[in-house]
Amino acid sequence: MKKINLIIILALTIFACKNETKQNVDLEENRAKSYDQNDGFITIKGDFVYFADAAVLQTPKEIYGVVIDENMHVLNKQAKAFKSEPTDMVPVTVRVRKFKKEKNEEGWPYRVEIKEILKVEAPDPNKEDVIKLAN
Template identity: 35%
Template sequence: MKKTILLLMLSVAIFSCKNSEEKNTETEETTVENVQKIQAYKGDFISSDGALVLMGPNYIYGVKRDLLSEGLSKQVAAIKKNDFDMVGVIVKGIVSKNTDKESEWEEIITITEIMRIADKPSEIDIKLNETEKKN
């Protein structure tokens, strides 16, 4: 009788430990998944005609409007020399599919942290030379 009770208690303990391990694994995976979504992005930020854009070497994202992105826009506006200047920034954010029907961006970034803003506008990749018209 004692052996049966001992065996029964031992099996209950083993099954309950196994169940709690599965729950901990699910929690860890969910946490790791959320942390992986927040990444640092280095690129040029432009705010023109109400559009906020972050352009990197191999991506272009629309920027979701919120208090943080509006603050970044104001800081960049103080550095820009004209409306079309872009300013180098490093931000942390989450990139997601765009659900806003009015916006044409496929993916948008929600900025979670502003890490660095350049002191001057980015250099222009292509310069257009204007020539004088001769009469």
């Protein structure tokens, strides 16, 4: 029984490492740009949506409220080309200024202000994490 558990744990570890390395390679180029510029901005890759006067950037580990300004509207305009519905989330890579929200504000603990748009991609059509409600 211990051997079976050990084999399962090893297999899961190996598969998890393979997925991380592929994703990390793409981010390293963008992070290098952010670090090299030494301007205090960070590079974030995540899913972006702007709907009903609320903008959100969701990464695998965190969700950020996005400051609604000119750069956010430019990003939204670029993302619209990849949306089939207004609530679709679009994968983006952006350089942002990250800061804590004010105590009297609603929303997530951190907000981001978009400073530079690095990449806007088409959503993966095979991704099945969407829940749709129907009558």
